[in-house]
Amino acid sequence: MPRLWNAAVWLLALVAASVRAQPSPDVQKRISAAIRAAAHANGTASTNYTAFVNPFIGTDNYGDVCPGASVPFGMVKFTTDMTGYAPADRARAQTVRGLSPLHDSGTGSSLGTYGNFEIMPLLCPGGFDTCTTRLQDRERYRLNNTDDAYPGYFSLTLNNSIKMEATSTRRAGLERFAFPPGSGTPYFVLDLANDLPASFAGGTMDIDPVAGRITIGGYWGSSFGPGIYNYQAFACYDLLNNGKQRLDEWGVWTGDSYGLDAKGLGLTHLNLTRNLIGGTPYQSGALFSYADSPSEITIRVGVSFRSAAQACANAESEVGDASFEEIVERSQGLWNELLGRVEIDVAGTPENVTEMLYSSLYRSFLTPNNATDETQGVFADTTAHYFDSLYCSWDTYRTFYPLMSLHSPVEFAQIVDNYIDGYRKMGWMPECRANNLPGWTQGGDGDNIVAHFAVTYHDEAQALGIDLQELYAAMVADAQVNPPEWNTLGRQVNVYKEYGYVPFAVLDTASTGRQTREGSRTLEYAFEDFGLRQVAQLLNKTEDEAYYTNRSLASPELPSQIHDAYKLHHSGTETSGILTSSATASKKRYSNGTFKYTNPTTCSPQDNVTTECSLQADNVNGFYESSSWEYSWFAPHDTAHLVTLMGGNETFINRLDHFFDAGYYLAGNEPSFQTPIGYHYANRPTLSVDRVRQVVFENFGITPAGLPGNDDQAAMATLLSFHLLGLYPVPSSTELLILSPFVPKYTIHNPYLNVSTTVTVKNYDPQSVANPIPDGASAYVKSVTVNGKETESRCHFDFYDTFKIGADIVIELTADKDAADNCAGSVPQSISTGGFASARQISR
Numbered sequence: 057m058p059r060l061w062n063a064a065v066w067l068l069a070l071v072a073a074s075v076r077a078q079p080s081p082d083v084q085k086r087i088s089a090a091i092r093a094a095a096h097a098n099g100t101a102s103t104n105y106t107a108f109v110n111p112f113i114g115t116d117n118y119g120d121v122c123p124g125a126s127v128p129f130g131m132v133k134f135t136t137d138m139t140g141y142a143p144a145d146r147a148r149a150q151t152v153r154g155l156s157p158l159h160d161s162g163t164g165s166s167l168g169t170y171g172n173f174e175i176m177p178l179l180c181p182g183g184f185d186t187c188t189t190r191l192q193d194r195e196r197y198r199l200n201n202t203d204d205a206y207p208g209y210f211s212l213t214l215n216n217s218i219k220m221e222a223t224s225t226r227r228a229g230l231e232r233f234a235f236p237p238g239s240g241t242p243y244f245v246l247d248l249a250n251d252l253p254a255s256f257a258g259g260t261m262d263i264d265p266v267a268g269r270i271t272i273g274g275y276w277g278s279s280f281g282p283g284i285y286n287y288q289a290f291a292c293y294d295l296l297n298n299g300k301q302r303l304d305e306w307g308v309w310t311g312d313s314y315g316l317d318a319k320g321l322g323l324t325h326l327n328l329t330r331n332l333i334g335g336t337p338y339q340s341g342a343l344f345s346y347a348d349s350p351s352e353i354t355i356r357v358g359v360s361f362r363s364a365a366q367a368c369a370n371a372e373s374e375v376g377d378a379s380f381e382e383i384v385e386r387s388q389g390l391w392n393e394l395l396g397r398v399e400i401d402v403a404g405t406p407e408n409v410t411e412m413l414y415s416s417l418y419r420s421f422l423t424p425n426n427a428t429d430e431t432q433g434v435f436a437d438t439t440a441h442y443f444d445s446l447y448c449s450w451d452t453y454r455t456f457y458p459l460m461s462l463h464s465p466v467e468f469a470q471i472v473d474n475y476i477d478g479y480r481k482m483g484w485m486p487e488c489r490a491n492n493l494p495g496w497t498q499g500g501d502g503d504n505i506v507a508h509f510a511v512t513y514h515d516e517a518q519a520l521g522i523d524l525q526e527l528y529a530a531m532v533a534d535a536q537v538n539p540p541e542w543n544t545l546g547r548q549v550n551v552y553k554e555y556g557y558v559p560f561a562v563l564d565t566a567s568t569g570r571q572t573r574e575g576s577r578t579l580e581y582a583f584e585d586f587g588l589r590q591v592a593q594l595l596n597k598t599e600d601e602a603y604y605t606n607r608s609l610a611s612p613e614l615p616s617q618i619h620d621a622y623k624l625h626h627s628g629t630e631t632s633g634i635l636t637s638s639a640t641a642s643k644k645r646y647s648n649g650t651f652k653y654t655n656p657t658t659c660s661p662q663d664n665v666t667t668e669c670s671l672q673a674d675n676v677n678g679f680y681e682s683s684s685w686e687y688s689w690f691a692p693h694d695t696a697h698l699v700t701l702m703g704g705n706e707t708f709i710n711r712l713d714h715f716f717d718a719g720y721y722l723a724g725n726e727p728s729f730q731t732p733i734g735y736h737y738a739n740r741p742t743l744s745v746d747r748v749r750q751v752v753f754e755n756f757g758i759t760p761a762g763l764p765g766n767d768d769q770a771a772m773a774t775l776l777s778f779h780l781l782g783l784y785p786v787p788s789s790t791e792l793l794i795l796s797p798f799v800p801k802y803t804i805h806n807p808y809l810n811v812s813t814t815v816t817v818k819n820y821d822p823q824s825v826a827n828p829i830p831d832g833a834s835a836y837v838k839s840v841t842v843n844g845k846e847t848e849s850r851c852h853f854d855f856y857d858t859f860k861i862g863a864d865i866v867i868e869l870t871a872d873k874d875a876a877d878n879c880a881g882s883v884p885q886s887i888s889t890g891g892f893a894s895a896r897q898i899s900r
């Protein structure tokens with residue numbers, strides 16, 4: 057399993073081998089029972105979609121999924137923080153440091169992200185002064201295999217049998233702690249300073265023992281961005297459960313790892329600055345206990361990125377005096393509404409496919425975190441929607457937003473509004489935003505996200521609050537304005553425009569940024585230019601359309617890279633699948649036009665040397681989180697030209713087969729997403745079907761290790777969703793490639809447009825949901841009809857003929873692979889063969 061190149065992982069840590077998963081076996085039993093019951097009911101009862109979701113998928117194997125309690129796009133995601141590598145990664149035998157309200161899901165920061173305001177229940181038989189408040193003292197194992205979660209709910213039981221549960225609203229929630237009988241006085245330690253990346257930069261805490269309220273506010277640093285910036289966060293803990301609980305003792309504490317372990321009974325105020333010497337994290341917080349030895353304690357928590365007062369107000373308005381069960385139920389209602397936008401024939405679908413699909417859809421609604429009205433810094437008081445944790449557009453433009461466009465234009469528009477607001481406030485749209493701060497730029501910018509919205513919803517844009525002219529102006533800024541510093545915002549467009557590619561070792565006197573990833577930045581910049589070209593076309597900006605079309609194709613690096621890699625891999629020792637160690641190939645290019653040679657298998661799964669492949673300065677490979685082999689397939693807007701460069705359809709197919717068979721395919725990172733469907737472009741769609749089966753079966757499943765790498769804000773989840781639905785999107789376009797659905801029938805509802813599209817799979821054979829597809833099982837697309845009319849090609853159709861207007865689609869499958877092994881019409885579009893010739897709209 058490739059692990060070292062997961063998106064956003066660039067601080068590598070030594071890791072003990074994965075031990076085993078922690079969720080209770082009851083989680084899977086409950087899900088299986090729910091799927092069976094729904095299959096039995098077969099549509100006669102209303103479906104409880106939340107019951108199909110397994111929040112633990114992707115919590116092992118570096119998936120970094122957050123299994124915590126959250127509402128859709130929740131700013132609060134309650135879960136426990138773990139020690140060790142990527143504390144978000146939960147499966148290993150790691151200890152628990154506490155339960156806390158702020159988390160991201162799927163991001164690869166090896167230190168973890170957020171984790172502020174941790175609370176940990178303690179037993180202190182020796183009294184207040186003996187409590188184990190410091191991290192290293194309070195950490196403890198959980199009871200093995202007892203974690204539980206479903207949408208809106210999370211729980212974990214510590215190895216002293218104290219059970220911690222949580223449920224949440226958008227910015228608040230309830231925590232509930234059950235102490236075993238005879239535990240004595242329940243104590244709690246609450247952190248002011250600690251967060252997962254140990255980035256505390258000062259803050260204050262106040263205990264109001266009469267009101268039973270603790271307020272916290274402070275500054276912390278980004279998990280995936282420059283350390284010079286800090287964000288502000290606030291929390292409000294209400295300890296008395298609406299007067300049903302009574303405090304016994306309270307006070308403050310400070311500590312470190314070298315003997316400082318001081319407590320102040322009765323003190324109520326802390327005011328700390330950044331510890332300028334650094335090193336070991338400075339630890340501090342509150343300590344309190346309850347009178348009357350209650351066996352259950354409920355604590356209400358509100359958070360805010362604006363003020364402690366707002367954190368309290370959020371708890372009051374969103375939770376109020378509602379019970380734990382009421383908050384769980386409200387959350388489930390929200391989840392059910394969103395998950396129900398995709399309906400499937402549960403009775404006819406393999407159980408694990410149902411579970412994978414709904415768990416993926418769940419994560420596709422889990423992020424980004426909706427921090428509307430919780431803005432700070434340059435976004436303070438913005439009137440636009442605001443989302444935190446956009447890391448990163450490079451991950452999400454490929455499948456996340458295209459999936460959203462099928463059923464959720466309102467949510468999509470809010471996020472687009474937020475991207476455009478980035479341009480308004482900072483001059484460029486964000487590529488990455490982590491912890492409310494600019495994150496590291498991986499490929500370029502968010503152009504293909506807003507472009508995808510524009511091409512799919514231009515008729516509705518204004519009603520959805522998006523001004524397309526402004527959207528385009530934001531894209532033009534990304535494409536034309538070179539930021540002085542492009543590590544966090546924008547592209548290095550000055551040299552890209554001058555040379556037509558991003559040269560290696562170029563003299564750039566106008567801007568600063570880490571001089572790596574020249575090959576992948578060139579290819580991503582070019583595809584971003586395609587996004588501009590698509591919106592220019594839509595807006596009838598004819599000259600701009602020609603200009604950006606040119607830019608999206610003109611990169612002289614693209615053909616040369618392909619050509620070199622192609623020659624290398626189809627000569628000499630290639631047929632054995634082994635490259636000679638002296639083999640080198642050109643990837644990145646000097647400004648004088650000469651190529652700098654690097655091995656194209658570097659950073660592929662076959663590269664077991666510890667090469668740096670991410671943002672490191674010594675990533676001299678020229679590519680980001682991928683090999684040049686993999687990136688050589690990347691030209692989604694002009695694959696036809698790639699086919700030609702590689703010597704035609706047959707050699708393209710051979711090369712693609714070789715690529716997979718030799719083990720160069722790296723499932724765990726996003727540049728691999730479209731590789732398995734490449735066969736469509738060489739008119740061999742059945743081979744894409746075979747490869748997608750292989751990719752799904754070899755990399756995805758329903759266990760905690762069921763993702764091949766970081767979920768990356770559900771980039772992986774949405775890729776899997778498309779695979780299971782038998783579709784694949786071309787970003788910034790309205791084209792959808794047709795593959796072989798893993799489900800016999802599904803309906804996608806679009807509540808904003810008030811349309812539904814049903815895909816019925818004729819001759820669906822559950823036996824075909826296997827790798828390899830058994831002989832005689834029908835799995836290959838024989839024909840496709842939309843509203844009874846056969847499509848021009850069985851390889852692709854358009855959003856405007858289907859999901860935009862609501863349609864009945866029939867995909868007929870056959871076991872006769874030979875008969876199905878061409879598009880029976882056009883291959884998917886490419887610019888150089890006349891594709892993407894005009895912007896689609898609803899035919900009236």
Ligand SMILES: *[C@@H]1O[C@H](CO)[C@@H](O)[C@H](O)[C@H]1NC(C)=O
Pocket residue numbers: 098099403404
């Ligand atoms: C489920 O119901 C549909 C009709 O709504 C029917 O075609 C199908 O055969 C049923 N499936 C099972 C397993 O009973």
Ligand SMILES: *[C@@H]1O[C@H](CO)[C@@H](O)[C@H](O)[C@H]1NC(C)=O
Pocket residue numbers: 086104106107206207388
């Ligand atoms: C739906 O499923 C969830 C998760 O299993 C469960 O907690 C909830 O009670 C169910 N809701 C209904 C109405 O059955």
Ligand SMILES: *[C@@H]1O[C@H](CO)[C@@H](O)[C@H](O)[C@H]1NC(C)=O
Pocket residue numbers: 151195196197215216
């Ligand atoms: C619980 O975990 C702690 C620390 O992680 C460990 O020291 C202790 O022995 C464990 N207790 C039990 C009962 O397993």
Ligand SMILES: *[C@@H]1O[C@H](CO)[C@@H](O)[C@H](O)[C@H]1NC(C)=O
Pocket residue numbers: 075076149200
């Ligand atoms: C819990 O799991 C860990 C790791 O596998 C193991 O070392 C430990 O003995 C287990 N504890 C119990 C009580 O089974």
Ligand SMILES: *[C@@H]1O[C@H](CO)[C@@H](O)[C@H](O)[C@H]1NC(C)=O
Pocket residue numbers: 260327328
């Ligand atoms: C914390 O201390 C700083 C420096 O003494 C002071 O400026 C600030 O007002 C204090 N903040 C609070 C909330 O007490």
Ligand SMILES: *[C@@H]1O[C@H](CO)[C@@H](O)[C@H](O)[C@H]1NC(C)=O
Pocket residue numbers: 128129426427428429467470
């Ligand atoms: C985000 O929160 C705002 C304010 O509550 C709300 O209006 C909006 O619908 C939310 N958006 C999403 C996608 O959850």
Ligand SMILES: *[C@@H]1O[C@H](CO)[C@@H](O)[C@H](O)[C@H]1NC(C)=O
Pocket residue numbers: 594595596
């Ligand atoms: C672009 O031109 C087409 C065809 O003339 C027209 O239907 C469309 O409204 C125009 N769009 C804009 C944004 O002007």
Ligand SMILES: *[C@@H]1O[C@H](CO)[C@@H](O)[C@H](O)[C@H]1NC(C)=O
Pocket residue numbers: 602603606610
């Ligand atoms: C496109 O590029 C070609 C070749 O570099 C150039 O001749 C032509 O003027 C360009 N067209 C536009 C519209 O920029």
Ligand SMILES: *[C@@H]1O[C@H](CO)[C@@H](O)[C@H](O)[C@H]1NC(C)=O
Pocket residue numbers: 646648649650
């Ligand atoms: C281009 O520059 C590189 C690096 O300085 C050098 O190795 C190469 O020889 C140069 N190529 C030409 C044609 O001058």
Ligand SMILES: *[C@@H]1O[C@H](CO)[C@@H](O)[C@H](O)[C@H]1NC(C)=O
Pocket residue numbers: 662664
């Ligand atoms: C490197 O990986 C290849 C292919 O998996 C394997 O054959 C080889 O033994 C590995 N080399 C080392 C030094 O681990």
Ligand SMILES: *[C@@H]1O[C@H](CO)[C@@H](O)[C@H](O)[C@H]1NC(C)=O
Pocket residue numbers: 699700703704705737738739883
């Ligand atoms: C590949 O096959 C398609 C469909 O037959 C054809 O249109 C295209 O020209 C072929 N490409 C090349 C480079 O031969």
Ligand SMILES: *[C@@H]1O[C@H](CO)[C@@H](O)[C@H](O)[C@H]1NC(C)=O
Pocket residue numbers: 406408409752753756757758
């Ligand atoms: C689904 O379950 C079946 C039967 O247990 C198994 O053979 C198959 O590998 C599973 N599929 C995936 C994608 O994990």
